[in-house]
Amino acid sequence: AQQAQARLLLIGGNPGGGLRVTTEAPRRHVQALHIDGMPADHLADLFPHCHLIVGNDTGLTHLAAMARGGRDAGGPPVIGLNARHSHSKWRTGLPHHHAVATNLSDRMHQGDLCPVRDAIAPDTDVHMDAIPPAMLA
Incomplete structure (x- = not known):
């Protein structure tokens, strides 16, 4: 706009x-x-120079949330997209690390569950397309 x-x-x-x-x-x-x-160690050097990081719930998104530098040495804002795993379990707790979660991710959060550990076969919201762009915006 x-x-x-x-x-x-x-x-x-x-x-x-x-x-x-x-x-x-x-x-x-x-x-x-x-x-x-x-390599991930090279990406770790790149993340502090970004203005915003959006990623799925993987180690790279967690690594990005731990990046330091940029504005106020707090790291860039990071938004993790959580489709299957608990959004609360995998956030760093840092103020610039946020999560957008599907209904399944929220159910995993509420029950302190893991779809792998607890052998839960999700019936819906399994893929990132369960997070529409309007929800992310």
Whole structure:
């Protein structure tokens, strides 16, 4: 709405061919840079320079929440997207680490459950598409 420029860093896994960095042609006011195969310790150095980090409930999102630097040395705001696991169990408790959770994640939180440990077969809200963009906004 404000026509601000945005640069997205999309971090993927290891494609088996080592480090791979690709860019997409800019669309409107957004440019995307894809980074695949970067070691986690290098990403830890990158996170403090970001303005906002959004990630699924994985170790990289937790690592990003522990990043220090940037504004007030508190680290960038981090939003973890929790589909299956308890959102409260895996937040760091730091004031800049937030969570958006599906109904299943909230049920895991309320019962202190783990779908893996407690062998719970989720019937709904298993994937990240259970968190629509409007909910994240």
